[in-house]
Amino acid sequence: MLYIKNILSCILVLPLIGAFILSFIPSSSRSLLRSVALNCSCLTFVLSLFLWVFFNKSVGTFQFTENFFWIPILNLNFSIGVDGISLFFILLTTLLIPICLLASWDSIQVDLKKYLIAFLVMEFFLIGVFCSLDLLFFYIFFESVLIPMFLIIGIWGSRERKIRAAYFFFLYTLLGSVLMLLSILYIYYQVGTTDYEVLLTFSFSPLEQKIMWFAFFASFATKVPMVPVHLWLPEAHVEAPTAGSVILAGVLLKLGTYGFIRFSFPLFPEACFYFAPFVYAMSVVGIVYTSFTAIRQSDFKRIIAYTSVAHMNLVMVGLFSFNMIGLEGAILQSLSHGFVASALFLIIGVVYDRHHTRMVKYYGGLVHTMPIYVFIFLFFTMSNIGLPGTGSFVGEFLILTGSFKANTTVTFLSATGMIIGGCYSLWLFNRIAYGNLKTQYFKHYLDINKREFLIFFPLLLGTLVMGVYPNIFLNSIHFSTNVLVESMYF
Amino acid sequence: MIINILFYLFSVILLLSSLMVILVQNSIYSILFLVLSFISSAGLLFLLKCEFLALMFIVIYVGAIAVLFLFVVMMLDLKTVNVKKDVLKYFPFGVIIGGVFLIEILMVVGETFKANPYSDSFLYNSHFNWYERMDTFTEIHSIGQVVYTEYVLQFLIAGNVLLLATIAAVVLTINTGVESDKKQVIFRQLSRNYKNVLII
Amino acid sequence: MRIETLLFKEIIILPELFLGISLVYLVLHSTFLAVRKNYPLIQTSILYLGVLVLFLSCLLVLNDGLDVLEQSVLNDTIVNDYVSFFSKLVIGSLSLFCLLMIQPYLINQKINQFEYILLILFAVLGLFLLCSSNDLLTAYLAIELQSLAFYVLASFKRNSTYSVDAGIKYFILGAFSSSLFLFGSSLLYGVTGTINFEEFKDLYVNVSPGNNADLSNISLVQFGLVFILISLLFKLAIAPFHTWAPDVYEGSPSASTFFFAVVPKLAIFVLLLRIFYYSFFGFFESWRYFIVIVIVLSIIVGSFGGIEQRKLKSLLVYSSISHMGYALIAFSAGTFESIQMLFCYLVVYSFSGLCVWSIFVLTRLKNNHLQKQNKDLTDLVSLGKSNYMLAIFFTTVLFSVAGFPPMIGFLVKISVFLTAIESSMFFVVLISILCSVIGTFYYIRLIKILYFEKVLVGKLYYPIQAQSSILISFLFFSFLFLFINPTLLYLFSYKLNLLVFTTV
Secondary structure, three states, X not given: OOOOOOHHHHHXXXXXXXXXXXXXXXXXXXXXXXXXXXXXXXHHHHHHHHHHHOOOOOOOOOEEEEEEXXXXXXXXXXXXXXXXXXXXXXHHHHHHHHXXXXXXXXXXXXXXXXXXXXXXXXXXXXXXXXXXXEXXXXXXXXXXXXXXXXXXXXXXXXXXOHHHHHHHHHHHHHHHHHHHHHHHHHHHHHHOOOEHHHHOOOOOOHHHHHHHHHHHHHHHHHHOOOHHHOOHHHHHHHHOOHHHHHHHHHHHHHHHHHHHHHHHHHHOHHHHHHHHHHHHHHHHHHHHHHHHHHHOOOEHHHHHHHHHHHHHHHHHHHHOOOOHHHHHHHHHHHHHHHHHHHHHHHHHHHHHHHHOOOEHHHOOOHHHOOHHHHHHHHHHHHHHHOOEOEHHHHHXXXXXXXXXXXXXXXXXXXXXXXXXXXXXXXXXXXXXXXOOOOOOOOOOOOOOOHHHHHHHHHHHHHHHHHHHOOHHHHHHHHHHHHHHHHHHHO | OHHHHHHHHHHHHHHHHHHHHHHOOOHHHHHHHHHHHHHHHHHHHHHOOOHHHHHHHXXXXXXXXXXXXXXXXXXXXXXXXXXXXXXHHHHHXXXXXXXXXXXXXXXXXXXHOOOOOOOOOXXXXXOOOOHHHOOOOOHHHHHHHHHOOOOHHHHHHHHHHHHHHHHHHHHHHOOOOOOOOOOOOHHHHHOOOHHHOOOO | OOOOOOOOOOOOOXXXXXXXXXXXXXHHHHHHHHOOOOOOOOHHHHHHHHHHHHHHHHHHHHHOOOOOOEEEEOXXXXXXXXXXXXXXXXXXXXXXXXXXXXXXXXXXXXXXXXXXXXXXXXXXXXXXXXHOEOEHHHHHHHHHHHHHHHHHHHOOOOOOHHHHHHHHHHHHHHHHHHHHHHHHHHHHHHHHOOOEHHHHHHXXXXXXXXXXXXXXXXXXXXXXXXXXXXXXXXXXXXXXXXXXXXXHHHHOOHHHHHHHHHOHHHHHHHHHHHHHHHHOHHHHHHHHHHHHHHHHHHHHHHHHHHHOOOEHHHHHHHHHHHHHHHHHHHHHHOOHHHHHHHHHHHHHHHHHHHHHHHHHHHOOEOOOOOOOOOOEHXXXXXXXXXXXXXXXXXXXXXXXXXXXXXXXHHHHHHHHHHHHHHOOOHHHHHHHHHHHHHHHHHHHHHHHHHHOOOOOOOOOEOOOOXXXXXXXXXXHHHHHHHHHOOHHHHHHHHHHHHHHOOOO
16 A cells, blocks of 8 residues: 655645646647646545545544744744544545536636636645644635636636626625634734644633634635625626536535634634524524525526525534534535535536526426436435435434534524425426426537536535445544534533 | 024014015015025024024025026016915914914923023123133034034035936936927928918 | 955945945946937946946945944944845845836837936935934935935926926925924934934933823924924825825836835835834834824725726825835834834835836837826736736736735735734724725726736737846746745844844
8 A cells, every 4th residue: 555655745736736737838739738637636636535545533633744834933834734624625625626627628718728727726725725734824725715716707707797706706705804814813922823733722711712703703604605794605606617616616615614613613612602692593594594595596506506505504503513413414514515516516517518598497398308417417406405315414414413402493493494495496406307398499409428427427426425324424524523522612 | 682682583574574475476575585584594593603504594595596586587477366365265274273283382392491590681691701702613613623524424415415406407407409400391381372371 | 245355344335435426427427428419329328337336336235244233434323234234235126126127118218318317326325325324414315315316207207297297296295394304303403412313312211112101291302203203204105194196106207106116115114213213212102193093094095095096007006005004003013023024014015016016117008109108907908818927927916915815915914913913903903904905906906907808909018028028037936935935034124123122
């Protein structure tokens, strides 16, 4: 068995090396560009599988850690490491990026080189977010993700409102994050370093904890997104290209919940308990309100965007239940939402590539001409609803069980949100897949080809495995979550 | 005592004439008021026993700069514009701001400086001490001793500033005269028509 | 490296002497060359001669390396310590880059008079003297030398109303602020009897911050200090004394604006440091609240004012107003590390200003039938297609100027905020960080114009010459390197910091 010592920094730097190699290839040789990018990202995925294989499931500490010096005078250094929680987020990222690159194989005509470089740089930043063990570097990577995403939405987005969407996305997230920056500086001033493992041993006074928790909350709440500040999500999702939406829904939304798990819970436990009712209220409002809003939409992508908001708010409910079941359910639901939402956006991408419209009223009766596509669509719609046998069910069940221990009213209300979820998902699927073909709008229908099937296959497999035998994933998470929950209660 | 009277006289003339520089309409009048303010400040300097500096004021400020202003005003054709209507509009606001500053200065100065009880009496200057006035330097002597030994670099820098000023003046006004020659366009001269010459 | 000759071993002001004498020589040389029958154009050759002179004076600054902590000569009026060494080097190398960058601009805009270069060199001489001045008289003379050169540089294009307008505004307001400086220093001389910074420090060594915190005990010293402070804030174009800056910076020829925006700020901050941290540190509390108000005003004016601008130059002016606000945050904190972070911020600000303005000066429209030299924002449209690498460079530098993560601008900005949090100035930091988000909007708008517009016909630009492109790529890579390893910057400023606070 191979064991590379610095595997994590290899995974981190490999997309950047790929972007660097890409910049030397002339932009006229499209196939060479695409194959280099795809090879690089697949290699990253394979290396991250090694992370999973060699992961030690019986300890709750950080593994594969590495330390780099940055500014020794100011005591700011850069360390990376993986534990049970971040392992699967890294795997999700490295799985989704090749799928995104495959999904945009034919649909990006102009500036392909810049597009591929933007994706690879974004992969670097995303992996950096999930594996950095230093608060300042977490923030730096957290914010740097905005730059490639901003460029992707703005240059390769689809409609005239893309500039407005790009501004929304950038400025909303930035406004929330600067408050977090102030808290980080205050922490650095009090503790003297921003190293995560040192910060875990430090305790703040309750007033400081409350103020800083709120600042961190302002930043992560915009990313999750929670209800008053969720407005950027429908805009950004609708205007982004298919692959942009996939990575946005699949990984970027998880940054918020990952930040909560990693930083808010261990550093500010008392403030978390204090603010838990507030978070519950906002999450429940989020679930119910966005589910109701999704029923009324006429744009395919917007419906799926609103379901993303609802699912992520359910994850928040699970997170703030503060017991192991809820926490594990939240992490599992995040992962499965990563698979399911990405697959749904890919589904809309398939149809958009053929007919270039997203309005639901133009589609109907697709089962007659695209049966394989409809099969995949049905499977993922059922996952979206939370059918047992898919990963979403496991996640939702664990979350609802965990939050039942904390607060029964919240559980009841979130469960009603899931019922409404069934309502809009089924209605959407019905309108598009069944009924009569709308030949007054479209004359030609083409089923999915091999490339598109290949992008759905891993997601299909992942969701199924997660639904049938989730212990494969939960095994690695147990100890880390245990450490987390225990640190909160003591 | 008489020094006090002279100080108040010169200060009042200085303040009033600098106020009149901005308030009069005619340019020549305002330059003449400027000259008056220079001369009264030279008088103030005489009272402070800096006779060289006072005479330098008169020679340079009045003799060179005010004369330069007069030349410029003479060459330009300035019309006296009546701007009286705007003065009363800004008068109260200006008085308030100026009054605030004046009160602040008076408060600070009043705390810092205390009156000398000896020099206020009537007989202060009646005893003349010839002893301490025997070997004193004149002012020009003392300026020379300090400026050319301790502050030589500053003197050179001031010279550099003057060099810069001459270069600046030349740069801003020089006319190289290359493009000022006019040429004849024979075609345009020959194609004149009586129609666009004679206006009936 | 130390060049030792037999004769010139102990002259501390050798760089300034060299610069002054070579300036006089250059004046004579170019006058004799240029004033002939055909008035030949010699400005390129004088530019390269000027570059050579600046390079040699930088070498001389390096040569005067310090054996001891501090040497003061000429009756304590000139001091040569680490602050002056560092700032003279930074200013000299920045002006070197400026001169090299504006060479194509001067040829294109037909600024044919060779005195342009000489005026820039005079300004650099003034800035060198300002960095190493140790009393109020030398500082005033150096400020006058530099400002006079700038007044003429602003109004250099005589047949453009904007330029002449800018020159007159700059002259009147600059003379006004210099007279405020003079009034303040005469009050200080009247109270203390000396104009030397060292002697100020020795006189007020028993006054410590917090001693005279009640505002009813205003002494004449604080009164004089207020005038000096306001005059220096005028020169830095900080709100509420910023109203001259947009008109002046926009009307002057772009090469002059390049110089104004990048180079003098560091020197004026050195003077502020010497007066307010070295000499009069005891009176710190009396002007601290005032500076906090000034900071908040500057940041608000800079962030909100830039949103409305449609021309690139005005946008950059408002961004520099807000940047001076951030630098003043570090200045007003009063702790040990605040001076270190102030210098880091100023160096990075000057460097990124150099990058942005050199891009601005180097891009030239192809069908410029209006002969306008001032760029609207829409002139940059689709630069991402016509000059690919320049657009990438511009984007990178813009993110650093906005203070956005993976760039060095972010690092120095958070260092400044860190010093403010250390002195518990929480409210100021909150407002300034929210306004910085608002300011980020107009930087993103520039990036949008570069990349996102789907216009059929963009604006074409002339390709950049080889010399300028080598310089720009060097700047780009050093910029990227600064984030990966900023240790050098922090080390230098830490050493500088130790020397300012030797007795406090």
